[in-house]
Amino acid sequence: MNIDQANRTAVERMMAARPVLKGLATAREVIPGMSDDLLLHAGPPIEWTRASGPLRGAVIGALLFEGRARDEAGAIALIERGEVRLEPCHHHGAVGPMAGVISPSMRVYVVEDVTHGHRTFSNLNEGYGKVLRYGAFSGDVLTKLRWMNDFLAPVLGRAIELLDGIDLRTLIAEALHMGDEGHNRNKAGSLLFLKLLAPAIARANPAREIHAEVLKFLGENPLSVLNPVMAACKAMADAAHGVEGSTIVSTMARNGTDFGIRVSGLGDRWLTAPSQVPEGLYFPGFSSADANPDIGDSTITETAGIGAFAMAAAPAIVTFIGGTPRDALNATLEMYEITAAEHSHFTIPALGFRGTPVGIDLRKVVELGITPRVNTGIAHKAAGVGQVGAGLVRPPMEIFEAALVAYAERYDI
């Protein structure tokens, strides 16, 4: 077993992946294994009884959105009667930020890795404030979701079709040169996305008022490109998955209760441990006492070598998550210690255009005692509230230790 060689193969596949945004489609029509009684969620598998507040809120909201229930109690009853199943997005080629709930009627972005041929999916980004992904499900949250599904998505879909797709690897690379790290700061990427879409939207010629609303919504949401970027990172990480003997981490994801990882050479098995509360800056009126443990599939960005791993590219992010620009630089430098390669496409100007650290090597994490860094939003722990801050978190070391034990058993080392 040449582990180093296996890891090189995995990381080279990750970097060779070229995720292209191909369009939008309805989840039930395009996501493999999606069905009308299924809701997808962020992170590793979890049963309803163990689900955290924001995940519960998002599940309730999705059932209201689908018209499956008329109120919170009705939604909960449906789940408790077993009429609705919950499965990880990751089991269906999908990713979703925070609660990450994707329901059958939702329009999703379709990304294709044109190098290796596989497809990935993500839902639409709702912006900041009271939103489903943070577990909010009030009337205004649902109204916005319906507008996004019925008006925004068709316009975006038609525009992406007219553009014949959007190369997301190029977009991410450019955004990293414009102060984004691609997870918690997507200001530049979202504007690059808008720049590409706007002329195509004009050619698609939607009704005047919808047209202005769509451009305003995209332009004013500095996270608008987050979900396509996550699907792109999922496509890259999936390309690295399943390499026999590789100790490269190919998934990191949290459901608000557990943090889970999967490893390239260990198949589809999850290694999990309790999720931690992030440290960061809280919005006025909130504190860490309000915070839910870390949640969301957005850690796929760090898995693919951006996000906190590219913090050195995004010194301005510290106004949002705390710390100093020097901390941002150090975050990236530290991640070189536990990764297998420097990215051939994603580079950091401030580090002399050094490639971002990419391909978390399980062995290095355990040997050096350095867990991956993650940038994240912070959800309120109660269902229906929403975002209360943003900050930094790390997965528990015990996951990596357990993964190394599992690896030793699997490969009989």
Added chain:
Amino acid sequence: MNIDQANRTAVERMMAARPVLKGLATAREVIPGMSDDLLLHAGPPIEWTRASGPLRGAVIGALLFEGRARDEAGAIALIERGEVRLEPCHHHGAVGPMAGVISPSMRVYVVEDVTHGHRTFSNLNEGYGKVLRYGAFSGDVLTKLRWMNDFLAPVLGRAIELLDGIDLRTLIAEALHMGDEGHNRNKAGSLLFLKLLAPAIARANPAREIHAEVLKFLGENPLSVLNPVMAACKAMADAAHGVEGSTIVSTMARNGTDFGIRVSGLGDRWLTAPSQVPEGLYFPGFSSADANPDIGDSTITETAGIGAFAMAAAPAIVTFIGGTPRDALNATLEMYEITAAEHSHFTIPALGFRGTPVGIDLRKVVELGITPRVNTGIAHKAAGVGQVGAGLVRPPMEIFEAALVAYAERYDI
């Protein structure tokens, strides 16, 4: 004479200025002193016989654009007969990049410093390639200029009106947090400009094909916001001009033959010396042998504390102008030596959000022997060719020495 106090007043006025883009208008209708026999140009005053190739080319192009001449020879004859006058943009509240030629029929951006009430002007940006501002005047250059004047400008004007103006100081501040320095790198600023304009353009509801073309032109031109930014910097620098006793430089500008400065406490007098050839990266097939000496009013950005003075915010720029990210950092650090203040609105994340160096103090330049740094595009020396590279340049020290002598005489020191 308390020079320090006078300089504080000048720099505080510069930083208190709040330039707002109010709209577009035809030059002859809005620029004070503009008339049908007048062309404005970049830099200090210059007679035709001493004008460099790119300035000559742009003057010829402008006369063709105006329909004053049918060909190059006819345009030159008009000027030689004295039927067309040349005056600096700066004498009319205006600025223009490179040759900076503004003719009576051209639509110009109108910027107002809403703090102090004065207005400034700049022409529209043509993008990269063969363009009038680099002295190119072929048929395709004029066709593009006509499209910009007849189709682009009215759409932009209507959109800016619907927005009730665009706060350019805020836009510049945000762009500096996204890897721009505001002179030679305006990628982020141009996207922020597009983001603000796009929904308003949709509300203005232009014809479908023009609509898409306008958005494509704005989105694909990473310099689209340069000219409004220059007018904003002119508004800020003008606010600092005319403070009795101040040694702050309130204008730096080049006409392709001479580099000129004006000083806040020395009125409208220009101090000039021969312009230098920039050092930088040349486009394939060109070298410094092709380069014209430094040209353009765009040094107004450095005068107002951005551009090369904010290079530390824009490490990715070195791929365009040469050098390393460390050089970019050092450029800003050096400029703190010769400036009077740190900007209260423009900050650099990588320097711990330190304000940019602002307010070039003549005394410090001469005392320390450090001239201001300037980022710039490089024009071909022949009329009609265009841009051949981008790089760095400094004004000749003798200008500042002469200015200090003039100051001593004026104030009898």
